[in-house]
Amino acid sequence: RTPVEKGHAALAALECLAREASGRIEHAGGGGGVAVATDDMLPLFVFALARARVPRLPAHVRLICDLFPRSRALGPLGYAVSTLQAALAYLLGTSLGSERERAFEEARRPPPSGEAELVDLCDCPTGSCSDGLRRDSLGVVLRRGDRIIRGDPSARRVHHGIFVGGGAGGEVAHYVRLTGHGAQADSSAQRARGGGRWLSAVELRLDSLEAFSKRRPVFVLRTPCRSSADAVLARARAKLGARAYDFLHLQCEVFATSCRAGH
Numbered sequence: 001r002t003p004v005e006k007g008h009a010a011l012a013a014l015e016c017l018a019r020e021a022s023g024r025i026e027h028a029g030g031g032g033g034v035a036v037a038t039d040d041m042l043p044l045f046v047f048a049l050a051r052a053r054v055p056r057l058p059a060h061v062r063l064i065c066d067l068f069p070r071s072r073a074l075g076p077l078g079y080a081v082s083t084l085q086a087a088l089a090y091l092l093g094t095s096l097g098s099e100r101e102r103a104f105e106e107a108r109r110p111p112p113s114g115e116a117e118l119v120d121l122c123d124c125p126t127g128s129c130s131d132g133l134r135r136d137s138l139g140v141v142l143r144r145g146d147r148i149i150r151g152d153p154s155a156r157r158v159h160h161g162i163f164v165g166g167g168a169g170g171e172v173a174h175y176v177r178l179t180g181h182g183a184q185a186d187s188s189a190q191r192a193r194g195g196g197r198w199l200s201a202v203e204l205r206l207d208s209l210e211a212f213s214k215r216r217p218v219f220v221l222r223t224p225c226r227s228s229a230d231a232v233l234a235r236a237r238a239k240l241g242a243r244a245y246d247f248l249h250l251q252c253e254v255f256a257t258s259c260r261a262g263h
Contacts, residue, residue, distance in 0.1 A: 003067040004077075006060060011080035017044045038079075046087045061088050066133055134163075134171065134209055137217035142209075145229035147221045147256045148172065150213055160221070160256035161212055162236045172212040173236040173259075175202040175244070175252045202251055204242045225260045235259040 001009070021036045021044060036044075054060065064081055072078065134142045142148065142163045150159040161174030178201040212218065225232065236259050244251050 003064045004069065004072060006064050007068060007072070007077050007081050007084075010084045011076055013048065014041060014045060014080055014083060017041065017048060042083060042086055042090075045083055046090050049087050050091060057088060058092070061085060134165065136219050138219060140220050142220065143229065145225070145227075145232035145260075147223055147225075147260055148212075148218055149221050150216050150218055152217070153219055153221070157250075159212075160252040162232060162256055162259050163209075163220075164206065164233060164236065171209045172207050173204065173240065173255075174207065174212055175255060176205045176207065177202050178243070200245070202244055204239050204244075204255065206240065221256075223257075223260060227260065227262050231262070232259050235262070 018036050018041065021040070025036075049057065061084060065085065068081060073081070136142060136148065142165070144163065144165050146163040148161050148163050150161075152158070159174065161172040164171055164173055209218070236255075239255065239259075
């Protein structure tokens with residue numbers, strides 16, 4: 001669902017709660033047509049959210065807050081979104097909310113082995129992390145499954161990757177040239193293949209967006225893709241840790257193409 005659709009869902013829930021509360025007041029002898037005050041709606045909404053046990057509620061609210069159009073911020077829809085934010089803030093302030101927040105912080109930490117993992121990003125299309133939205137050098141918001149490149153798009157060779165999102169040092173899946181012991185172990189095989197300087201050993205890893213860019217411009221490369229973002233990321237996950245010989249530095253382009261095209 002889009003942020004606006006999620007806002008409409010919150011508004012529908014508030015309207016349902018208001019009708020139910022008015023009906024119970026009327027049934028108790030308080031008279032018909034009683035309107036529930038705004039201050040009374042917040043605790044009712046908090047109770048409803050706590051009982052509903054909405055999966056990944058902070059991720060849903062973060063998506064709404066980051067991408068909700070300003071033109072819709074006023075009126076009933078804006079009120080519903082503000083009430084949802086306030087209810088979540090209250091829930092996170094309780095003991096149960098604190099336990100969940102600690103669990104979220106633990107999940108965002110890199111694994112002890114130092115190998116980053118793809119994280120569960122709910123249905124958030126941008127893979128927003130605690131640092132907010134990520135953008136390319138033109139200001140375009142990066143979305144999960146986007147094909148991104150490093151360097152001048154008009155150049156003959158650029159470095160390709162798949163944007164994963166989620167932070168924790170693992171935002172981009174791309175091929176990294178092996179150095180140190182890994183490169184030395186493959187050097188004899190590389191010479192045997194006659195690769196010379198056109199052939200280098202690489203490994204598919206997850207890196208931060210900053211590590212991927214190496215202080216160079218990063219751009220979204222818009223190419224046709226019939227697969228969902230989850231399918232693109234699943235293909236990237238399946239290739240993590242794979243090593244290859246990068247002939248003419250084209251392995252990264254082949255990887256990005258196969259993830260988007262489903263090869």
